Amino acid sequence: MSLQLDFPAVLERWPNFLAGAALTLELAAFATVLGALFGTLAAVGRGARSPLIAGACKVYVETIRNTPLLVQIFLVYFGLASLGLKFSAFTVAVAALTINVGAYTAEIMRAGFEAIPRGQIEAAEGLALSRLQIYWHIILLPAIEKVYPALTSQFVLLMLASSVCSQISAEELTAVANYIQSDTYRAFETYIIVAVLYVILSLVMRAGFWGLGLVLFPRRRRLGTPL
Amino acid sequence: SADLLDDITQAKKIRISTDVAIPPSGMMDSSMKPTGSDVEVAQLLAKDWGLELEFIQTTGATRIPNVLTGKADIIISTLSVTPDRAKVIDFTKRYATLQSDVGCLKSSTVKDWPDLKDKPIGVSRGTTQDTTLSNMKDKDLKISRYDDDATMVTAAVSGQVDCVASSATIINQIGVKNPSRVFESRIPLATFDLAIGLKKGEQRLMDKLNAWITENVKNGKLNAIYKKFHGVELPPDMRS
Amino acid sequence: MGGHLNINHLMFLGQGALWTIGLSVIALIGGGIVGFVIALARISPLKSVRIASGVYVQLIQGTPLLVILFLGYFGLAAIGLKVSALAAAGASLTLYVSAYLGEIWRGCIQSVPKPQWEAAEGLALSRTQRMMKVILPQAIRIATPPTVGFMVQIIKNTSLASVVGFVELMRSGQIVNNSLFEPFAIYAIIAVVYFAMCYPLSLFSQKLERRMGRGRSNLAPA
Amino acid sequence: MQQNPSSSEPIVSLRDVQKSFGPLRVLDGVSFAVERGEVLALIGRSGSGKSTALRCIDRFEKVDGGEIVVCGHRVDRPDVDLRALRQDVGIVFQSYNLFPHLTIEQNITLAPCAVKGMATSQARDLARKVLAQVGLEEKLHAYPEQLSGGQQQRAAIARSLAMQPKVMLFDEVTSALDPELTAEVLKVIEQLAADGMTMVMVTHEMGFAKGIADRIVFMHRGKVHETGPASILTSPATPELTQFVGTGNLKS
Amino acid sequence: MQQNPSSSEPIVSLRDVQKSFGPLRVLDGVSFAVERGEVLALIGRSGSGKSTALRCIDRFEKVDGGEIVVCGHRVDRPDVDLRALRQDVGIVFQSYNLFPHLTIEQNITLAPCAVKGMATSQARDLARKVLAQVGLEEKLHAYPEQLSGGQQQRAAIARSLAMQPKVMLFDEVTSALDPELTAEVLKVIEQLAADGMTMVMVTHEMGFAKGIADRIVFMHRGKVHETGPASILTSPATPELTQFVGTGNLKS
C-alpha cells in the first residue's frame, strides 16, 4: 500500500457532500420533469403531418443524441454568454440537461407510441374520438406504461451525467468532490464516498419512480403486476 | 525501490506532473507543443540532470494524487505552498512566486471587497485563490468555481463573470483574448510561493532539487524563464 | 499563445479524435467480453450468481463514469498496482460498458420467446446446446441494433477519460481553446466531429432495427 | 352532410366498390345493400376480402372506386365527416381492443363523454344499462385483463352500443374464443338482432349465420360470388360455395 | 434409469397427479394411462388443466404429488434423466415454435445431430424422410417464415418425428389455423395414428377426436371427469360432458 486511507478527515466535510448531493438531486428533478414534457412534445412532433415540424424534431433528437453532453453544456453556457444573455449556472445546467434528456425521452416515447397496437387506435377511431382525444386518452398513458422502465433508467442516467455540470460552476456532488479532494488531498477517499452517494441517489430515484408508477398506473397496482 | 532518486536515476527518466491547460505556466504553442514557464522549468531540470523528460498531463485537481500514487515523480505546476498541502506532500524551496489578485472588468466600479457583494467571482476550483476566497466567510462573496483556469478565463472572456480571482498574469490575459472585455487587477489577494512538490520522505531527492533551485536562481535562469512568460521579473528578495 | 485556428490545431484535434476511437474500441472489446459473461451470469440457474451479478450491475450503473475512471486510475495505484493511464482507462471503461452491455444482452436473450426455449428443451437438447444453437443465434439478431446504438454512448463517454490525463477529442478541444479562446467556435467543431463519428452508427442501428422489425413480424406466433 | 335516410333507403349500400393493396386487387366490384333492421352475414374463405369490405364501410380503408353510402354519409368521398360517420356506425373487431388501462366502465363512458359531451353521471348510468344488455353488470369496475375472452368481447360490444349506433359491424368477433365463450357472445348478438339492430357480420360460424342472418353474402376473390337468404348455405348454387361449406363442416 | 417397458405395461401412466400454481389447484388427482399404439384425446373446457397435464408428462411442469411413468422414466422423481425422457417423448405445441433462424432441414437435423450424435449426411436423409411423411419434401431449404401456418405446424411435427419418439404429445396443434389449414395437419396426424404411433392429444376438434381417438379423457376442474371410447361424445354419461359437447356442436 503506497497510500494510507483516512476517511474521517474527509467525512468531516459531510455538510458539503450533503449540499452537493442535494443540488445534484435538484438538477435531476428539474431536468426530469421539464425533459419529460419537452421530450414527449418532440415525440409527438416527430409523428406530425407537417414535414417541417417532423424534420425539426428529428434534427433536434439526432443532434443531441450524437454529441456528448459536456459539449452541449459548454455550447449553451458560452453561447448564451456570447449573445449577452447571463443566467445562473443552475439555470444553464437545467436548460442543458433538459435539452439533452428531452432528446432521449423523445426517442423512448416514440417507441412507446409505436408499441400501441394499431387495433387500439382503430377501436378509438371507431368510437369517433378525435385525433387529440386519441393521443390523450388512448396512447399517452399506455405508451408511458410500456416504456416506463426505459424512461426511469434514462432519468437515473441523467442524474449521473449531471456530474459534468461541475465544469460550468454548478456546485453539484462531483464539484464538491473535486473541491474537497483538492482541499484535503484525500482524492481516493473522497471519490469512494462520492461513488457511494451516487449509488444511494440512484436508488432513491428508482424508489421514487417506483412510487410514481403506483400512482400513474392504478391498474398495475390493483392487479399487482409489477413494472 | 529504496529511494525515489535512485529510481529516477536508474530509469534515466523523470516524470513530471504538469497541467498544460493553465497559461502562461503550462499551455500549448501554435504547433501544439507544450510550452509555458513551468514547462521550461521542467525542461531545464531534466536537461541539467541529464534525464529524459516525461510530462504527466494533469488537471488542477489531479496534480497531487499523481505523485501520491506514484504516477509522477514530482509536480511542477504552479503549486503554491500552503500548510494544508504540506500535511500531505513535501515542498522544495520556492522556484517562483505568484501574485494573486481579484481582477474586474475595466468598466466596472469595483474598488474594494464590499463592492464585490453579489457579483460572481470566477475562480479555478481547488486553487489557493479558491481556498482563500472560500475562507472569507464574513465577506458574503459569491464564488463561481470552474474546473480549470482555461474554463474560468473562457467564462470571463465570454461574459459569464465580470470578476475573477487569479494570478495577475492571467487577469491581464483576458483582455488580450477579447479586446472588448479588458480585465485589470483591483484588489490584491496574496502572494504565494510556488515550489516543486514531491511525495513525503524523499529527503535525498528533496536535497538535490533544493540545490538545483538555489543554483538556477543564482545564475538567473529561472528569472529569465519567468520574465519570458509573465512579463515581470521574480520579486527582488528572491533574486538577491 | 493566441492566434488563429491553424492546421496544427486541427491536427491536434484529429489526434484527439483518433484517441477517442481507440479508447472506444478498447472499451467495446473489453466491455463486450465481460458483458457477455455478465449477461449469462444474470440468467444463471444459480441464485447466488444471479444476485452477485445483479449487485455488480447496480453498483456500476449507479456510479458516474467520471467517478469510476477516477477510482480506476488512482484506486489501482493506491492498492499498489502500477498501471498506465491507458490500462486504467481501459479497465474503467470495460467495467462501465460491461454493466450496460450485460443488461442489454440479458434482455435480448430473455426476449427470445419462452416457447422457443421449451421447444428446444422438448427436443432433448442440453442447456449448453439450447443456448448455443437455439437461443443465442436468435438473441444476436435482436441484440445487434441496441449494441450498435450503445457504441454511440461509448464514443461520447470516452470524453470523460480526460480526467485521467487522456488527451482525447474533448480534452484536445479544451487545450486548443486555451490558446485561442474561441469557445463557441471550437466546441462547435468538436460537436461536429463527435456527430460525424456517432451519427453513422446511429443510422446503422436504426436501419438494422427497421429491417429486423420486418423480419420479426413474419415469425411464427409464440 | 348527414341526411335522414328515408326508411325505404338502405342504411348501408356498396356499389361496385374497388380496392387494391399495391398490386393486389382485394375488392373487385363489390355491391350489396343492408336494409334497416336487417342482419347480413359476410362469409368466404380467408383472404377473400370480407374484412376489407367491412373496414371500407367504416372508412378504415379508403376505396379506389365505386360508391359507399352509410346512413346518408358518402363514405367514398374524401370530404366525408369521419366523426359523424362513426357516431352512426359501431364496429367490433376480432381482437376486442378494449383499452387495457381503463376499467370497463371507463372504457364505455369515454366516447359518450368525450365525443357527445355527455355528463359523467349520465354516462355511468348508460354504462350500467349497456353492460346489463350484454350480461356483465358486475364487471363495471374490473380491468379488461381480469375478464375472460368472451367477457371482453361482450364488453367491447357494450362499448359500441353506448354510442347508440344505427348500424353495427362485427368482424369475426368469436374466432379467438373457444366454443363455450363463443356461445355467450353469440347469444348477445342474437338478442341485438331480436331488438332490431341493423348488423353486418363477418363470420366463420356457419351454424350461427344460418340461424340469425336475414341474408348471406358469399365473397370469393374480391367479388360477391353468391348472395341470398340463409338457405343458400344448405343448397348452394355455385361450386365454390359448395366447397366452402364443405370444408367449414370439418369443424363439426 | 430407462427400462424397456414390457408390452403389457402402459407407455404413459399418471396416478393421482396433483399440481397447483400458487393457490390455484390445476390438477387435482388426475389418473389415466396410455397403451402402446393407442391414441388418447384429452378434452375439456378452457382452464380445465389439459395443457398442464400434457406438460407434466414431458416434465415441463414439476408435479406436486402422484406418480407419472413415461416409457419407464419416473417423471415425478426429481432425479429423472430429463434428456433421456425427452428422447422418448415428442411434443408439439399450438404455436409451432420452429427455430426461425434455421431452415426446415436444420430445424429437423439439429436434435438428432446434437443429442444422438448422428452424422450430418444420415440426419439429412432422415429429414427428407420425415418431411415426406408430412408431405413437405419440397420445403427442405425454406425458412419457417416462408411457410404457411399449416405447413409450419407439419414441419414441427416432422421435427419431433425425427427424434423417433415412442410417444407423441400434441397440444391443440390446429387451433391457430383456419379450417383449410387445419384439415391438412389433421390428415398428417391421422396418418401417424394409422402407422401405429402412440399419441396423447389435447384438442377442440370434436369431430376429429371422435374419428381418430381410441379413448377420450374428459377433464373438468382439474379432474378426469369421464373417460371411455369415442362413443361417449355422442352419448355422454355426465351432465358436464353433455353440456360440453353441446356447446361444441355450435361449431358445426
Ligand SMILES: Nc1ncnc2c1ncn2[C@@H]1O[C@H](COP(=O)(O)OP(=O)(O)OP(=O)(O)O)[C@@H](O)[C@H]1O
Ligand atoms: N393493409 C393491407 N395491406 C396489404 N394487404 C392487405 C392489407 N389488408 C388486407 N390485405 C390483403 O388483402 C386480402 C384480403 O384481406 P381480408 O382481410 O379482407 O380477407 P378476409 O376475407 O377478411 O380473410 P380472413 O378470413 O383471413 O380474415 C388478403 O390477401 C390480405 O393479405
Ligand SMILES: Nc1ncnc2c1ncn2[C@@H]1O[C@H](COP(=O)(O)OP(=O)(O)OP(=O)(O)O)[C@@H](O)[C@H]1O
Ligand atoms: N404457469 C402458470 N402459472 C400460473 N397459472 C397457470 C400456469 N399455467 C396454467 N395456469 C392456470 O392453470 C389453469 C389450467 O391451465 P391449462 O393451460 O392447463 O388449461 P387448458 O385446459 O389447457 O385450457 P385451454 O383450453 O384454454 O388451453 C388455468 O386457470 C391457467 O390460468
Ligand SMILES: [Mg+2]
Ligand atoms: Mg378478416
Ligand SMILES: [Mg+2]
Ligand atoms: Mg391449453
